[in-house]
Amino acid sequence: xxxxxxxxxxxxxxxxxxxxxxxxxxxxxxxxxxxxxxxxxxxxxxxxxxxxxxxxxxxxxxxxxxxxxxxxxxxxxxxxxxxxxxxxxxxxxxxxxxxxxxxxxxxxxxxxxxxxxxxxxxxxxxxxxxxxxxxxxxxxxxxxxxxxxxxxxxxxxxxxxxxxxxxxxxxxxxxxxxxxxxxxxxxxxxxxxxxxxxxxxxxxxxxx
Numbered sequence: 001x002x003x004x005x006x007x008x009x010x011x012x013x014x015x016x017x018x019x020x021x022x023x024x025x026x027x028x029x030x031x032x033x034x035x036x037x038x039x040x041x042x043x044x045x046x047x048x049x050x051x052x053x054x055x056x057x058x059x060x061x062x063x064x065x066x067x068x069x070x071x072x073x074x075x076x077x078x079x080x081x082x083x084x085x086x087x088x089x090x091x092x093x094x095x096x097x098x099x100x101x102x103x104x105x106x107x108x109x110x111x112x113x114x115x116x117x118x119x120x121x122x123x124x125x126x127x128x129x130x131x132x133x134x135x136x137x138x139x140x141x142x143x144x145x146x147x148x149x150x151x152x153x154x155x156x157x158x159x160x161x162x163x164x165x166x167x168x169x170x171x172x173x174x175x176x177x178x179x180x181x182x183x184x185x186x187x188x189x190x191x192x193x194x195x196x197x198x199x200x201x202x203x204x205x206x207x208x
Contacts, residue, residue, distance in 0.1 A: 056206065058143035059191040062183045063204045065095060065140055066193055070168070070176070072138065073097045074200040077170040085134050088166040088181070090148040098135040142183075149190060150182040168195075176200050182207070 066086075073084040076099075086097045151166050153159075154177065159167055170176040178197040184190035190207040 056189065056191075058146055058185060059183055059189065059206065062142045062146055063191050063193060065142060066181065067202050067204075069095060069097050069138065069140070070170070070195065070200060070202055073168075073170040074174060074176060076137075077172050078174055081172045083172065084170045086168040086170070087134055087162075088148070088151075088168075089164055090151070090166060091164045093142040093144075093146060093148075094139065095142060096134070096136045096139040098137040100133055145185055146183045147185075148181065149184040150180065150192075153177055153179040170200070174198075174200065 066088075069086050073086050077084040080099065082099055084097060084099055086095065088095045148166070153166075153168070166179075166181070168177050168179050176195065176197050179193075179195055181193045182190055183193075188208065191204055192207055193202050193204050195202045
């Protein structure tokens with residue numbers, strides 16, 4: 001029996017005649033332009049978000065550094081039963097902590113702590129008038145491009161002796177100096193840190 005093949009004018013022409021090859025259709029120029037336009041729109045919407053997130057990275061790093069310093073200082077003050085001090089040099093944007101070289105501590109514990117810290121590479125030298133007579137047990141530089149736009153605390157005569165340093169003291173009973181510290185980048189984005197002098201916890205919030 002002869003196979004029936006409809007004419008090319010039949011709407012079912014391509015479905016019945018297997019011998020006829022139909023070339024697959026590609027993307028039209030309008031479709032390509034539409035995809036490009038949509039991609040550009042999405043990039044335009046997302047780039048400001050990622051740029052804002054990148055700008056906040058340095059501020060978050062500075063906030064985490066201060067928080068870690070504060071937690072370490074508080075725990076060491078309680079454990080050693082002495083006063084630990086966090087010092088922030090707002091000119092060089094470096095932060096360090098340690099015990100005062102003039103404070104009285106348990107001799108055995110102090111020698112052991114210093115020996116261990118020296119072998120681990122944490123202790124960086126004896127205190128001097130430039131660093132408020134503090135043994136630098138932990139020393140960090142804050143990210144470049146930031147500055148201290150505000151610092152508040154209850155000032156004492158010891159604080160006035162060091163104009164380039166902001167000193168925060170942590171005591172053996174777990175309490176600390178109250179302070180408000182604000183970092184700001186060159187675009188006006190900032191982060192504000194405020195601590196609870198009783199619990200030692202630091203609350204942070206971003207500001208514009």
